[in-house]
Amino acid sequence: MSRFLSCAYAGLEAYTPGEQPRDKAYIKLNTNESPFPPSERVVQALNADEVRDLRLYPDPDCRILKEKLAEAYALKAENVFVSNGSDDILNFAFMAFAKDRGAAFPDISYGFYRVYAELHGAKYVTVPLDGQFRIQPEDYASMGRGLIAIANPNAPTGLALTLSQVESIVKSNPDSVVLIDEAYVDFGAESASGLVTKYDNLLVVHTYSKSASLAGARLGFALASRALIEDLERIKYSTNPYAINRLTLKAGVAVIEDAAYYRQNCRRITENRAYTIEALRELGFTVTDSMANFVFAKSDRIGGEALYRELRQRGILVRHFTAPRICEYNRITVGTRQDMEALVYAVRDILAK
Ligand SMILES: *Cc1c(COP(=O)(O)O)cnc(C)c1O
Numbered sequence: 001m002s003r004f005l006s007c008a009y010a011g012l013e014a015y016t017p018g019e020q021p022r023d024k025a026y027i028k029l030n031t032n033e034s035p036f037p038p039s040e041r042v043v044q045a046l047n048a049d050e051v052r053d054l055r056l057y058p059d060p061d062c063r064i065l066k067e068k069l070a071e072a073y074a075l076k077a078e079n080v081f082v083s084n085g086s087d088d089i090l091n092f093a094f095m096a097f098a099k100d101r102g103a104a105f106p107d108i109s110y111g112f113y114r115v116y117a118e119l120h121g122a123k124y125v126t127v128p129l130d131g132q133f134r135i136q137p138e139d140y141a142s143m144g145r146g147l148i149a150i151a152n153p154n155a156p157t158g159l160a161l162t163l164s165q166v167e168s169i170v171k172s173n174p175d176s177v178v179l180i181d182e183a184y185v186d187f188g189a190e191s192a193s194g195l196v197t198k199y200d201n202l203l204v205v206h207t208y209s210k211s212a213s214l215a216g217a218r219l220g221f222a223l224a225s226r227a228l229i230e231d232l233e234r235i236k237y238s239t240n241p242y243a244i245n246r247l248t249l250k251a252g253v254a255v256i257e258d259a260a261y262y263r264q265n266c267r268r269i270t271e272n273r274a275y276t277i278e279a280l281r282e283l284g285f286t287v288t289d290s291m292a293n294f295v296f297a298k299s300d301r302i303g304g305e306a307l308y309r310e311l312r313q314r315g316i317l318v319r320h321f322t323a324p325r326i327c328e329y330n331r332i333t334v335g336t337r338q339d340m341e342a343l344v345y346a347v348r349d350i351l352a353k
Contacts, residue, residue, distance in 0.1 A: 008121065015115045018319050027339050030317040032184075032294050034213035035335035036268075038251065039261040042214075045254040046247050058249055060241035065249050068256045069221055073193050078226045082252070083236060084243040086183060086207035086220030091116050092235045093147060093203060093222075097177040098122035101146025106135055106154065108326060110181060113149045122146070129325075133157040133288060133296075137165045141172040148173060151181040153189050156321065156331040158290025160189035167192070170199045177228065179203045184292035186211035186266050187273070193223050200225040210293055211266055212255045217248040269293050273334045279344040283351060294333045296326075301351055304328040310350045316343055 001010065018031035037043075066077040073080075083089050094103060094116035105113040107126040117124040127139050133154075140148060148169065153160040170178045170192070178201055185191045185206070193204050203224040209215035222232065236243060244252075255262065273295060277287045280297050287297040299307060304327050308320035311330075319331040332343065 009119075012118055013115070015112050019317065021317070024315065026312075026315050026317045027335065027342055028317050029294075029333040029335055029339065029343065030319040030331075031215075032210055032292075032331075032333045033215045034210065034265065034269075034293070035339060036213055036265045038213045039254065039258040041254040041258045041261075042251045045250040050247060050250055054246060056246070058242055058244060058246040060237070062244060062249060065244075065252045068253050069223075072256050072259075073223055075193075075196065075223060076226075079196060079223055079229060081222040081224070081229045081232045081236075082244060083220055083222075083232075084240075084248075085209065085218040086181070086205050086222075087112060088218075088243060089205050089220050089222050089232065090149070090179070090181065091119070092232050093149070093177070093179050093205075094122060095120050096231045096235055097179075098124070098145070098147040101176075103147040103149060104140070104143045104145045105149040106151075108133065108154075108157065108323065109149075110151050110155045110183075129154075129157070134159055135161055135165075137161065137168050140169045143173055143176055145173075145176050147177050147179060149179045149181065151183065152192070153184045153187075153291040155184070155292065156294070156319070156326065156329070157288050157296050158184070158292040158294060159288055160291040163190040163192060163195075166190075167195060167199075170195065170202045174201055177201050177203055179205060181205045183207045183210055184294075186262075187293050188266075188270055188291040196223045196225060200227060203228055208252060208255060212262055213265070214248075214251055214255065217251050219244060219248050219252050268336075269334050272337050272340050275337065276332070276334060276340045276343065279340075280347070283344075283347060294331050296329055296331050298329045299347075299351070304330055307347070307350065311343075311346055314346045314349070316346055318343075 062082045066080040069080045070077045099120045099122050102123040103117050104125050107128045180192045196202050205222045208219040280287050284300050285297045
């Protein structure tokens with residue numbers, strides 16, 4: 001740390017991304033990327049002409065992409081916000097809605113919520129998950145906070161709320177923005193996107209990083225009432241109006257035009273998830289009923305960190321968290337069937353030792 005850093009940031013504990021090692025080729029099941037490439041349409045959209053056009057700034061308003069997204073979700077372009085990954089949008093939301101009036105989110109959830117709250121000096125409360133790691137909607141009734149952030153399905157548990165549970169939280173907090181982070185919704189949970197015209201306090205956030213195979217392109221979008229979108233635009237235009245580059249804009253449009261390909265990939269992931277959950281349970285693991293592209297599992301025979309290390313030695317990367325309630329678990333991204341068979345084989349081998 002230099003002696004120049006503002007004291008507001010000196011104590012900040014930054015988010016730790018999953019490792020992206022370069023020492024050898026791993027089966028990478030640690031950051032919830034898709035095992036499938038973007039569709040051919042995306043590959044073709046990013047052609048030499050587009051590269052030549054990189055001398056020009058991108059459209060700061062992202063008009064074409066917004067219109068495509070609006071059409072896909074039966075909304076208007078004014079109900080759509082896009083930015084450089086959904087992390088960017090979460091950051092803006094904490095800045096816009098939590099800074100003065102504080103935030104609330106589950107004690108076990110996406111680690112960035114706490115980081116953004118601290119970055120913007122927002123007071124926050126964490127609401128404990130129940131004994132089965134479930135979010136209890138009643139715990140969120142009338143929170144009196146500026147922002148309530150809930151990942152649905154939640155991370156790293158994979159457990160999902162029903163649409164009516166989400167609606168009850170939105171309804172009981174008319175004076176708070178309720179942010180539903182749907183990073184994993186395409187793998188089987190119910191989206192709240194259809195409610196944004198009904199509730200002016202609902203902000204639904206999506207990412208292209210998981211189900212759309214574009215983690216490297218950095219693209220996220222939010223769906224909400226016109227007024228909430230305007231708030232986010234105000235902050236985006238006060239930081240970096242060109243947050244999304246030209247190639248990513250093109251890729252984002254091509255994904256929407258190829259929806260069937262991505263639906264099929266999601267189906268394959270959910271099949272591989274069912275296979276993995278069943279295989280791990282047969283090996284004595286406790287595994288949550290994940291609705292995401294990862295499973296969350298704990299062995300009764302080996303500790304969470306030991307399993308993480310043994311798998312790493314065998315060339316398989318998974319994500320281990322050290323927080324007390326979840327340190328015996330690992331979060332394992334669902335990859336191809338071959339990836340998951342290799343994982344199950346390795347786990348069996350480790351337990352046999
Ligand atoms: C992966 C993830 C994000 C971040 O997505 P990006 O668009 O890659 O920034 C946001 N929220 C949750 C819950 C995630 O798991």
